[in-house]
Amino acid sequence: MKKKLGILTLVIFLLGIILTGCGQGQKSSDKSWDDIKSKGQFVVGLDDSFPPMGFRDEKGQIVGFDIDMAKAAAQKMGVKVVFKPVEWDGIILSLNNKDIDVIWNGLTITDKRKKQIAFSKVYLQNKQIIVVRNDSNIKNKKDLSGKTVGLQMGSSSETALNSDAATAKSLKNIRKYSNNTEALLDLNQGRIDAVVVDEVVGRYYLQKKPGLYKILEDNFGKEDYGVGIRKSDESFKEKLDEALDSMKKDGTANKISQKWFGKDIIAK
Structure with a gap:
């Protein structure tokens, strides 16, 4: 009886090691935030003719509400942001093909899109x-x-x-x-x-x-508006959500909203 108990204990112990190893492997498999930090930037895909969210001014520079939000979030995350105009009708494909890192351009959260991509926390209604x-x-x-x-x-x-x-x-x-x-x-x-x-x-x-x-x-x-992110990029999503929360708490998001809409329409 003791021998059988000892074998059973050993099996459970070894099984625990295997499961722990698998769990660690799954957790470390998402290196999306590490990759962003390594590059020092993330790429925002957008329709650059969508004022006031993202558009080109008289000098040809991309400006807008979402542009200011993305810049502020990147600053809080300690990285830079690059803006890449993409055909809107195929923008989700561009995201999943890794041509861009996020869609930040007045993107509505829908059940259909949730099947294809993940979303940040709601930042605008x-x-x-x-x-x-x-x-x-x-x-x-x-x-x-x-x-x-x-x-x-x-x-x-x-x-x-x-x-x-x-x-x-x-x-x-x-x-x-x-x-x-x-x-x-x-x-x-x-x-x-x-x-x-x-x-x-x-x-x-x-x-x-x-x-x-x-x-x-x-x-x-x-x-509701959210930032579109690849489903696999969980660690990147976590850091972006932290940045958005910080922007809401310290008034950064409100200031940007006042600039473009004349009032605070940031989702609480």
């Missing part, structure tokens, strides 16, 4: 608004019946509109654009009747073009 010309007689979603609506291809605006089956079915046409700038330009020219767009984008344009557009009270729902 937004909603999908309906923008029309100031002289338009469209007052609500029902008035969109028989009208042509524009939106950015592959964006959360497209998802939000299609989720409202009744409204989507009532439309004459949905015209898709490569970016929101083109959609709003066509709205101004009367080529389309309305644009579904992120609130942060719509309000930014309204401030720059006073009296040209108006926002309807109806909208296509609220959404």
Whole structure:
């Protein structure tokens, strides 16, 4: 009996060593943060025609709310940040192919995207608004019946509109654009009747073009913004979340929000 007990104890001991070794191997297999520190930088993929989140100014420099947020986070993490314009419709593929390290560009957290990538903590809350010309007689979603609506291809605006089956079915046409700038330009020219767009984008344009557009009270729902990260990059995600938390606590995020939106819209 003692001999059998001794053998059993030895087996359990050896099994514990094996499991511990496996656990350590899994934990150390994620070297994403070590890789970032080694390179001294991380690469942000973005649509560089998405004001105010990320766009080019008069000098051709990439600026915007998310640009300032990424720079501040990188500073807290002790590394630099590089911005790389990428076609939005294929940006998740670019992330998973390691052409970029993160997607930081007003990226909405959705169940579909969660199957493909991981997300940082929520840092901004937004909603999908309906923008029309100031002289338009469209007052609500029902008035969109028989009208042509524009939106950015592959964006959360497209998802939000299609989720409202009744409204989507009532439309004459949905015209898709490569970016929101083109959609709003066509709205101004009367080529389309309305644009579904992120609130942060719509309000930014309204401030720059006073009296040209108006926002309807109806909208296509609220959404959360997060930074898109590869699922395998757990240690990098952890460090980025720590930086975002720090920015919220010390007022850095609020200061950036005030600069671009005139108020604090940072998710608490």
